[in-house]
Amino acid sequence: MTGPRNYGYTDTLEAEHYATALHADIHDGLTSTPKSTAPTWFYDARGSELFEQITQLPEYPLWRAELGLLQCHATDIAARTGARSLVELGSGSSTKTKLIIEALGPAGLRYIPVDVSADALHQASTQLVQDYPGINLHALRADFTAPLVLPELPAHGSRLIAFLGSTLGNFRRSTRVPFLRGLRDIMRPEDFLLIGADLVKDKHEEEMISAYDDSQGITAEFDKNLLHVLNRELDADFDADAFDHVSVWNSAESHIEMRLRSRVEQRVKIRGLDLAVPFGPGEEWITERSAKFTTDGLRGEMAGAGLRTDQLWADSDAGFALILATAP
Template identity: 80%
Template sequence: MTGTRAYGYTDTLDAEHYARALRADIRGGLTSTPKSTAPTWFYDARGSELFEEITQLPEYPLWRAELGLLQLHAEDVAAQTGARSMIELGSGSSTKSKLVIEALGPAGLHYVPVDVSADALQQAGAQLVQDYPGIRLHALRADFTAPLVLPALPEEGPRLIAFLGSTLGNFRRPARGPFLRGLRDVMRPEDFLLLGADLVKPEHEMIAAYDDAQGVTAEFDKNLLHVLNHELDADFDPDAFDHVSVWNSTESLIEMRLRSRAEQLVKIRELDLAVQFERGEEWITERSAKFTVSGLREEMAEAGLRTRQLWSDPNAGFMLTLATAH
């Protein structure tokens, strides 16, 4: 971050974090069977623009459903928690969390947005301190999938950890337990977790949400190839791949995939790597788990989290869960 800031900022990631993580994931993912990489790399400037478009698509109700639930129940969250500190994981633009901030009362509220993007933290932080002059904001640039080390926060009063957007769905089942236990470990008995989760719906609806009629999601998926061409001096041809969306019923998740249209050899010069694709071979670029109410409650209980309140939108198939440590 540059310029004058009216708030605290801690950066736990070195300058090479992104490049090092990208190289490791792409090398490991494209030399495995099946090929599979993290969704992190979609989000250059163009990828972020495309995702904003996706959130407004009629086939993709997730973002709007969560926003609607927060509009209806942010006051309930505030009443039940009484939180005076709020930590948001994967905060991004902090658009939806503003509803919770306003319900909690921004004057004197300690707000810690956590994100890997310095630009997102800078832009959101500047806007928040302008909108809420009394807020006490400390931005934390960190990878929240690693053990969370928070900046100093007041000991008095409950804390609220917010993890919205059904981002938990980016973790496969074996990884979700350790992640949730990690959150539980930083929570005190009086603290709360607010979790957004996308629910299982009819298969055709879930597939359409990740393969819309306008082709925006397909462009978003293929944008990964442009990112790799730019960042790793690769020679992917986006026209040589088709975007597909598949429901994996065994793991209860949607998979976005890039399907090779022909046999091809792709060179990734920064990795000194040549990757062979067979015709019809599919590369998993994102996994997004979908939950059931009972299943998520069980996962949280196994991690030491007690569900205190559920709010759901049955039409859009989305829920918010408020939980405490036990």
């Protein structure tokens, strides 16, 4: 992949990475009890388009809450970190990151967007080098849930690793601290980690649920898009009309679960896996978990991973927080 002189690209993934991961997760997830798969597979072109629509829904304040906090505190983040290298995990369109880039000063800034989608990386990166000609951008196609090897970065000066969008909430509780510990292992004492996290809305359970089950049905269409992806990629015969979208609050785990509930007894053939999957009437398949945090819980998980909280900014009205941590 080529681009302007200030645009580099490294691909660390094998050509079959997507297919191998998809096969393993769907096979294991749909032969488990309860059925449960990763949210990764929502995001083909149609799924990404639907998610962009979701971020603008009145029921989904998360995107706007994080944007508002960044608008208020990007200058604080830049002053505290003094970073001249910015690494963004799961960069996607890099929309919010522009606030950080501008606060840090794009001239001479080393920016490393990390994503599994080559198309998303190329599209966002091409736009960024046009918007900020002085930036030094090196896109990295990688699975950041695995041990991460960054391209060569300046030996001196602090680095800021950004993980926005409350994507940390998609990790199960048992895997979050090991993931954070992996990030801590690639950080130097002068580096910083910035994470966006959605907070528990005490006494507002219905509000949290409605963010994942909007009145227009866009989230339901997004959830069911998984079935269309599996039909295409794995030669399956899912009937989207045979499932209902359901969103529930799991108070024991402090997360929202999106589920597909089978409307009838059915047996789905997934020819690409040589698998037939039975569903009972009313049986539910967990397609996404989205953890909600408390500020004390966030600090605790950072400490458990060997990270020290430098600053936490919270919007109690919107129920969202940004936490900035170091690796002492």
